[in-house]
Amino acid sequence: MWELAGRADISIAFPPFSKVAVAFVSMLFNGEFTAAYADSLPPLLIGLCITIIGGVIIGVSIGLVRSTEWFIMPLLIIFQTAPVSALIPMLTYIYGISDTAKVVAIVILGMPLVALNSYKGIQATSPSLLEMAKSFRASWFDTILFVILPSAQKMIFAGLRLGVSGAFIGIVLAELLITPTGIGDLITYNRFVAHYDKMFATIVSILAVAGLTLGGMSKLEDLLFPSEKNE
Amino acid sequence: MDDIILKTEDVGVIYDRSIVALENVSLNVPTGKLTAILGPSGCGKTTLLKVIAGLIEPSSGTVKIRDKETIGPGPDRALVFQDFALLPWATVLQNVAFGLRAQGVSKREREKTSLTYIKEVGLSGFEDKYPHQLSGGMRQRTGLARALTVNSEILLMDEPFSAVDEQMRRKLQEDLLELLKIENKTVIFVTHSIEEAVYLADQVVILSGRPGSIAEIVYPEIDRLGEIDLIRRQPRYVELVDEIWSSLKSYVE
Amino acid sequence: MGWMTLLPPLSGIWFAFAELLEQTAFWEAFAMTARTFGIGLGLSILVGIPVGVLMGISTRADKILSIWVNLFISAPITAVIPALMPIFGIADATVIATVILFSIWVVIIDTQAGITHVKDSLVEMGRNFGCSRWKIIIWIVIPAALPEIITGVRLSVVRAVKGVIVGQIVIALIGFGGLFNTYLSYFLMERFWALIIVVFVMSFTIIGLVELLERRIAFYARTR
Numbered sequence: 038m039w040e041l042a043g044r045a046d047i048s049i050a051f052p053p054f055s056k057v058a059v060a061f062v063s064m065l066f067n068g069e070f071t072a073a074y075a076d077s078l079p080p081l082l083i084g085l086c087i088t089i090i091g092g093v094i095i096g097v098s099i100g101l102v103r104s105t106e107w108f109i110m111p112l113l114i115i116f117q118t119a120p121v122s123a124l125i126p127m128l129t130y131i132y133g134i135s136d137t138a139k140v141v142a143i144v145i146l147g148m149p150l151v152a153l154n155s156y157k158g159i160q161a162t163s164p165s166l167l168e169m170a171k172s173f174r175a176s177w178f179d180t181i182l183f184v185i186l187p188s189a190q191k192m193i194f195a196g197l198r199l200g201v202s203g204a205f206i207g208i209v210l211a212e213l214l215i216t217p218t219g220i221g222d223l224i225t226y227n228r229f230v231a232h233y234d235k236m237f238a239t240i241v242s243i244l245a246v247a248g249l250t251l252g253g254m255s256k257l258e259d260l261l262f263p264s265e266k267n268e
Numbered sequence: 269m270d271d272i273i274l275k276t277e278d279v280g281v282i283y284d285r286s287i288v289a290l291e292n293v294s295l296n297v298p299t300g301k302l303t304a305i306l307g308p309s310g311c312g313k314t315t316l317l318k319v320i321a322g323l324i325e326p327s328s329g330t331v332k333i334r335d336k337e338t339i340g341p342g343p344d345r346a347l348v349f350q351d352f353a354l355l356p357w358a359t360v361l362q363n364v365a366f367g368l369r370a371q372g373v374s375k376r377e378r379e380k381t382s383l384t385y386i387k388e389v390g391l392s393g394f395e396d397k398y399p400h401q402l403s404g405g406m407r408q409r410t411g412l413a414r415a416l417t418v419n420s421e422i423l424l425m426d427e428p429f430s431a432v433d434e435q436m437r438r439k440l441q442e443d444l445l446e447l448l449k450i451e452n453k454t455v456i457f458v459t460h461s462i463e464e465a466v467y468l469a470d471q472v473v474i475l476s477g478r479p480g481s482i483a484e485i486v487y488p489e490i491d492r493l494g495e496i497d498l499i500r501r502q503p504r505y506v507e508l509v510d511e512i513w514s515s516l517k518s519y520v521e
Numbered sequence: 522m523g524w525m526t527l528l529p530p531l532s533g534i535w536f537a538f539a540e541l542l543e544q545t546a547f548w549e550a551f552a553m554t555a556r557t558f559g560i561g562l563g564l565s566i567l568v569g570i571p572v573g574v575l576m577g578i579s580t581r582a583d584k585i586l587s588i589w590v591n592l593f594i595s596a597p598i599t600a601v602i603p604a605l606m607p608i609f610g611i612a613d614a615t616v617i618a619t620v621i622l623f624s625i626w627v628v629i630i631d632t633q634a635g636i637t638h639v640k641d642s643l644v645e646m647g648r649n650f651g652c653s654r655w656k657i658i659i660w661i662v663i664p665a666a667l668p669e670i671i672t673g674v675r676l677s678v679v680r681a682v683k684g685v686i687v688g689q690i691v692i693a694l695i696g697f698g699g700l701f702n703t704y705l706s707y708f709l710m711e712r713f714w715a716l717i718i719v720v721f722v723m724s725f726t727i728i729g730l731v732e733l734l735e736r737r738i739a740f741y742a743r744t745r
């Protein structure tokens with residue numbers, strides 16, 4: 038379908054699929070992708086680590102220690118529903134053109150989702166399970182480790198997937214808007230010089246990387262927790 | 269010999285090309301009588317009922333009504349569902365009127381008919397309630413009224429009373445018998461309760477375990493005139509329950 | 522650069538807010554945002570629900586479409602916006618396309634989930650009373666899936682809000698995106714924050730309204 042639309046000359050900005058595929062393969066081997074991803078991946082990985090670890094810790098701790106709930110929850114909800122991306126352009130003015138800006142963009146867009154889902158997962162631990170743990174005189178530590186966390190695991194993983202897709206949006210936005218480097222720059226540059234086949238190839242590569250990452254996470258979850266299949 | 273309203277001839281059902289759920293089921297259902305289908309779990313009771321209802325096409329064999337082959341659901345058969353199958357967004361009245369609405373009966377007329385049956389099943393005053401405001405027993409009465417309004421000769425019920433508690437179940441059983449004195453219906457119902465089958469049915473069909481086929485047919489011929497509690501103490505009743513229990517046990521093993 | 526310039530005092534923001542409301546540029550951006558948001562979201566819902574229904578009732582459609590829907594629902598759509606610009610121009614159409622790409626997938630997926638979770642017995646009930654396929658879909662299946670469909674619509678509103686802002690920001694020349702860009706380049710931090718607050722408040726109002734609507738319909742779900 039894409040091929041037909043492209044061939045039908047709807048717009049020169051919409052190249053046929055075959056051209057994009059050719060561009061994709063050539064960019065893969067002439068080092069353009071390698072160079073761009075070498076710029077983008079390190080901040081993405083750092084940002085992802087902070088997002089995941091920080092998000093789970095924040096979510097789990099406010100789920101367990103209720104006293105901070107009233108303060109952090111509204112913030113998380115704001116960050117989840119509001120178009121926080123409006124804040125991204127401002128990051129340049131704080132961090133300048135640097136990897137830090139990218140990392141912060143990733144964390145802002147990804148972490149609240151992870152935290153909120155972890156929190157919800159902890160909250161949703163069924164009361165009867167908790168009572169069961171209590172009746173067996175399980176220690177506080179054991180209850181968390183063997184009852185609450187496993188039962189929240191599904192939600193937490195769902196949150197991780199949301200967080201990772203948020204992180205991808207963060208890095209793309211940051212690279213499109215503030216730091217003309219990496220994969221975002223590859224898109225912008227090819228648009229300016231009207232190499233639309235290369236631009237599409239780059240976009241497809243990002244979608245593929247994101248898709249593979251998320252798919253890999255689902256697989257990993259199935260591998261780590263195979264018993265959770267039933268529902 | 270009784271007048272036969274419905275019969276299945278050599279009905280077989282195979283799911284997914286490999287699971288044989290029913291095999292060679294030939295069954296005669298006499299007009300105006302209650303037929304119970306009894307059998308171990310998973311033996312194909314629901315499947316048989318759905319074949320009769322026309323919801324499942326048998327892989328082999330036919331279903332005949334008054335000696336005419338039927339295909340698909342028809343207005344001569346109405347189903348009462350185990351899980352009630354009520355529309356949660358519709359009131360009791362709208363739910364009961366659903367069958368008539370599907371037939372294109374005008375609103376005024378279908379509401380009039382529905383109200384008489386709502387009264388008959390003892391739900392007067394609840395016409396405008398929603399299903400979630402009703403008890404399990406009342407929900408099943410709604411399902412029963414819905415099946416009655418379309419005025420079909422044959423009522424099909426799949427474990428109609430299994431989702432309500434024991435007291436309610438007995439009450440519903442008695443009310444069903446009362447109702448059938450007024451309404452001249454042929455009833456085929458699935459149950460896993462031997463007592464229910466013996467207490468209600470004129471004919472109890474016992475299916476063997478998978479693949480389901482008819483193992484035995486028992487005719488309780490209980491004297492249902494006297495007091496209900498006395499019926500359950502009749503020697504004939506107790507004997508039948510024991511007899512069916514022991515033959516069922518052999519199929520489970 | 523000090524934090525003071527980046528985070529101006531509230532009184533300053535309030536003052537800038539009052540100023541903002543007097544500007545035609547603001548109201549033009551507002552109108553454009555509302556327009557593109559409305560059209561994009563409307564199209565998402567109008568197209569998404571039928572597609573979801575189709576995927577719910579036809580395994581063929583599900584097989585063909587579900588890979589794409591599942592890919593795009595969590596894909597970084599932001600990366601696609603630069604490709605939309607040369608196709609649709611620096612105008613409404615690009616923003617509308619962004620809004621659609623952000624919001625349509627969740628409508629489709631939730632509608633489909635709702636349709637496939639409708640209890641078999643309800644459909645059998647319809648068939649038993651002689652309903653045609655169409656009547657079953659319209660009288661039984663769609664109303665029964667309504668709670669999920671509404672949830673999908675609510676989530677798509679949240680995503681559409683993000684899409685309309687992200688789209689404008691990436692284009693950076695029109696609507697609120699243009700204003701953000703201008704304010705930041707001239708260090709008008711009060712105005713920047715005033716605009717952020719306006720945008721946030723608008724989002725919450727819209728999302729709040731949809732949640733209210735959802736709660737009204739939620740009672741269906743209770744008995745299922």
Ligand SMILES: Nc1ncnc2c1ncn2[C@@H]1O[C@H](COP(=O)(O)OP(=O)(O)OP(=O)(O)O)[C@@H](O)[C@H]1O
Nearest residue numbers: 283284287289308309310311312313314315316478
């Ligand atoms: N749609 C289906 N696809 C495949 N197999 C099915 C399907 N429906 C039923 N079966 C199988 O056919 C057999 C008979 O099922 P059926 O529901 O008719 O049994 P049943 O006697 O009503 O059981 P129960 O007492 O548990 O209600 C079972 O082994 C079941 O697993």
Ligand SMILES: [Mg+2]
Nearest residue numbers: 313314315426
């Ligand atoms: Mg059954």
